[in-house]
Amino acid sequence: xxxxxxxxxxxxxxxxxxxxxxxxxxxxxxxxxxxxxxxxxxxxxxxxxxxxxxxxxxxxxxxxxxxxxxxxxxxxxxxxxxxxxxxxxxxxxxxxxxxxxxxxxxxxxxxxxxxxxxxxxxxxxxxxxxxxxxxxxxxxxxxxxxxxxxxxxxxxxxxxxxxxxxxxxxxxxxxxxxxxxxxxxxxxxxxxxxxxxxxxxxxxxxxxxxxxxxxxxxxxxxxxxxxxxxxxxxxxxxxxxxxxxxxxxxxxxxxxxxxxxxxxxxxxxxxxxxxxxxxxxxxxxxxxxxxxxxxxxxxxxxxxxxxxxxxxxxxxxxxxxxxxxxxxxxxxxxxxxxxxxxxxxxxxxxxxxxxxxxxxxxxxxxxxxxxxxxxxxxxxxxxxxxxxxxxxxxxxxxxxxxxxxxxxxxxxxxxxxxxxxxxxxxxxxxxxxxxxxxxxxxxxxxxxxxxxxxxxxxxxxxxxxxxxxxxxxxxxxxxxxxx
Amino acid sequence: xxxxxxxxxxxxxxxxxxxxxxxxxxxxxxxxxxxxxxxxxxxxxxxxxxxxxxxxxxxxxxxxxxxxxxxxxxxxxxxxxxxxxxxxxxxxxxxxxxxxxxxxxxxxxxxxxxxxxxxxxxxxxxxxxxxxxxxxxxxxxxxxxxxxxxx
Numbered sequence: 001x002x003x004x005x006x007x008x009x010x011x012x013x014x015x016x017x018x019x020x021x022x023x024x025x026x027x028x029x030x031x032x033x034x035x036x037x038x039x040x041x042x043x044x045x046x047x048x049x050x051x052x053x054x055x056x057x058x059x060x061x062x063x064x065x066x067x068x069x070x071x072x073x074x075x076x077x078x079x080x081x082x083x084x085x086x087x088x089x090x091x092x093x094x095x096x097x098x099x100x101x102x103x104x105x106x107x108x109x110x111x112x113x114x115x116x117x118x119x120x121x122x123x124x125x126x127x128x129x130x131x132x133x134x135x136x137x138x139x140x141x142x143x144x145x146x147x148x149x150x151x152x153x154x155x156x157x158x159x160x161x162x163x164x165x166x167x168x169x170x171x172x173x174x175x176x177x178x179x180x181x182x183x184x185x186x187x188x189x190x191x192x193x194x195x196x197x198x199x200x201x202x203x204x205x206x207x208x209x210x211x212x213x214x215x216x217x218x219x220x221x222x223x224x225x226x227x228x229x230x231x232x233x234x235x236x237x238x239x240x241x242x243x244x245x246x247x248x249x250x251x252x253x254x255x256x257x258x259x260x261x262x263x264x265x266x267x268x269x270x271x272x273x274x275x276x277x278x279x280x281x282x283x284x285x286x287x288x289x290x291x292x293x294x295x296x297x298x299x300x301x302x303x304x305x306x307x308x309x310x311x312x313x314x315x316x317x318x319x320x321x322x323x324x325x326x327x328x329x330x331x332x333x334x335x336x337x338x339x340x341x342x343x344x345x346x347x348x349x350x351x352x353x354x355x356x357x358x359x360x361x362x363x364x365x366x367x368x369x370x371x372x373x374x375x376x377x378x379x380x381x382x383x384x385x386x387x388x389x390x391x392x393x394x395x396x397x398x399x400x401x402x403x404x405x406x407x408x409x410x411x412x413x414x415x416x417x418x419x420x421x422x423x424x425x426x427x428x429x430x431x432x433x434x435x436x437x438x439x440x441x442x443x444x445x446x447x448x449x450x451x452x453x454x455x456x457x458x459x460x461x462x463x464x465x466x467x468x469x470x471x472x473x474x475x476x477x478x479x480x481x482x483x
Numbered sequence: 484x485x486x487x488x489x490x491x492x493x494x495x496x497x498x499x500x501x502x503x504x505x506x507x508x509x510x511x512x513x514x515x516x517x518x519x520x521x522x523x524x525x526x527x528x529x530x531x532x533x534x535x536x537x538x539x540x541x542x543x544x545x546x547x548x549x550x551x552x553x554x555x556x557x558x559x560x561x562x563x564x565x566x567x568x569x570x571x572x573x574x575x576x577x578x579x580x581x582x583x584x585x586x587x588x589x590x591x592x593x594x595x596x597x598x599x600x601x602x603x604x605x606x607x608x609x610x611x612x613x614x615x616x617x618x619x620x621x622x623x624x625x626x627x628x629x630x631x632x633x634x
Contacts, residue, residue: 179502179527218505401504401526410512454512458609461505 002188004238004383007195015192019152023100025127026153031199034160037132038205047141047164048206048243051086051314052277056347057307058314059083059339061332062145064090064120066110068130071121072137074329079140082333083340086314087138089163091146091154092120096177098150100124119326120146123158131161143167143210149174149181155193159200165208165245166197169232171386172212172247175402183387183404191239198240206243209236210281213247213264216399217286219411219419219460220249222260223366224397224427229264230271230371234382237276244268244276245314249283250303252469253417257282259359261310266360267367279313282306284339288465289322293331296320297338299464304342309351315339323465359418366433370395373428393426412456414440415447417469422457448473491620494542494572496524496533499557503550506578506605510546513609519616530561534568543620544573546612550605554580555593562598573619575612577603 007015020026043049051058061078065071071089078084094103103122110117123131123144135142143165144158151173155166170190174181197207211232213225229246236244246268248260261282268278284303289296297320307315319327319335327335373394378385389395393406400407408425420437421427445452450473459471493514495507504526511523522540524532537545545565549557554576562574576599581590591602601615616622 177502179525216504399505399508401502403525407504407508410508454509454516454609457512458509461509 001387002184002191002383003381004235006198006238006240007191012192012195012199015152016156016196019192020156022098022153023124025124025157028128029156029160031160034128035200035203035205037160037162038164038200041135041162044139045135045141045164046206047086047143048208048277050141051165051208051245051279052243054085054313057282057312057343058085059317059336060086060088060143060314061317061319061336062088062090063329063332064088064092064145065116066092066107066118066120066122068126068133070116072134075134075138075142077329078333078336079138081330082336084336085140086165087140087142088145089123089134089142090120091144091148092118092122094118095120095122095124095154096146096148098148098153100153123161124153128157128161131158131163135162141165143208147173147177147212149178149186150189152189152192155196159196159207164205165210166193167210167212168193169209169211170235171228171232172215175397175400175405176212176216177401179401179403181402181404183390187235187383187387191235194236194239194241197236201240201242207241208243208245209241210245211236211247213281214249214283214286215397216401217249218399219251219287219413219457220398221366221411221419221421222248222251222256222263222363223370224395224409225249226260226264226267226363226367227370227374227395228397230267230367231374231382231386233268233272233276233278237273242276243279244272245279245281247281247283248312249286250306251419252285252299252302252464253413253419254302254306254309255353255355255359255416256418257306258310258353259356260363261306261312262356263360263363263367265312267364271371281314281316282310282312283316284318284335285464288462289318290465290467291323293320295467296322300335300338301342304339305346307339308343308346308349309353311347315343362433362436366429369429369433389428394428396425396427410454410457411460412441412452413444413460413463413470415444415470416440422452422454444470490518490520491544491622492520492522492540492542493544493546493616494522494524494533494536494540495546495548496528496536497526497548497550498528498530498533498561499549499551499553500527501549501551501553501557502526503548503578506550507548510548510609510612513613514616517613517617518622530557530564533561534564534570537565537570537572538568542570542572544575544616545570547574547576547599549576549578549580552579552581554578555597558594558597558599573600573616575599575601575603575615577605577607577612579605
């Protein structure tokens, strides 16, 4: 079984040669030449430096279209009209499945018809030259955002192509995205991605790595997300990565979200090695959005407010057209501007909300329980521990489609809208913490005059798109009725 | 009517390449709470996997979910596959069955023609599907079992 050990250089070279023969553009990668290209970039395009030196949250949207010219135009718009601080390039689904031939067909069709026949930018097909044309055309640093279980070739090409930030990880791009990729398999593949990022880092080109915090995007309890972020951060650090951005997705309760972001930074600093610079990213609500742009702007604004209080290093914004899928560039820029307006109005206020310290303490205790069980499952090795803990269910993610996670744990909101755990299944947790969750959920059940049941879970999943935070039974409960 | 105390087995899954898991997770909980034996095949399930599971567990109903808009394509020939495997079960389908087509009656007709016994839209509560299942399978369950999860 694989362990949390650094890939030796000869092994790195062997895998690299093998991977790059997978598609014609892979042959163009020349590591020394790539280092020289990165060194030629101005300071304003060095992702890690820009992110780590910022004095307030930087904003970044999601965006990716198949054609290079269109991608440049889209990112210029988001940079100029949306005032994005950091830019994305979202990769298409065929590339995520390593189907470069199908991506090529889609790209050629897009070039012929002018239509977006792929749902993102096929960076492997564009090759190093195409990637660099994009990097050269924009002023801000650009990150690769995707969802690829085996991202080795994508990393080899985009790193050489000038990108200095790469989203994803072996758990966060496996458990929420695919059914059949085993964890051991994705960990092994991401060890290569991280080792490659580490190889650039050793040469002075610090590639920023960003585990995907929101996971399944559906009522994920903060401690589960934070534990997985720490694990992926540790795996990346072992391979030599020195700039790591840990992620967290908004759940909508301001106290819990601020507490979770504080805990994420604190525990990240504590668990990851000192030589790693740990930053945080806050994702605006990843669940179902209201089918109404005005109400969607409300959801986005609450995210901006939360970011102003917690002050993460980066915020990934949503657009008011989230409900209907890929937004227009205008709507995408609008999401950036709405978020900026709220953050800039709120950030200089000294907003003090009761209960954040207490909630943060609870989240930290829960996360430590999960980290302890991971280390115990692996006799101190975090790779073995992660695989074994997912296998036993001691570590689990709600609504996980993957066969690698039990997906048996179920969340529900408490009477205050904080995400608690309703069904623990085999998740490892101290009994006194379980009692706290139970008491909070029981309080909600009393307010609503119904039993605790899966029905609450179902109601909560739909609540925000229906216009509320908590999925109350219709005509019952509501604000203040708990008092 | 005879009170049927035997537990009834239903097979549940998301068809095609679809990875939307929230709906079937909630449905699995609801069906179990209502006293059914649930075989949850999870996401990205092929027609053949539905048929094999229905045979292996002698399922009385096969519940298909689809959220990503390719349901019609994914269900072409599904009932022939079930028939070849000698599956004699009720078949339901539910979810976002036709993205961009807002006339649900037309969608219902399309899927009934494909052979489904019942067709549900994405706004359907689990209780509604369970009530239909209980009617179609002539199941009687006690009221307490219908509404709570045993803890």
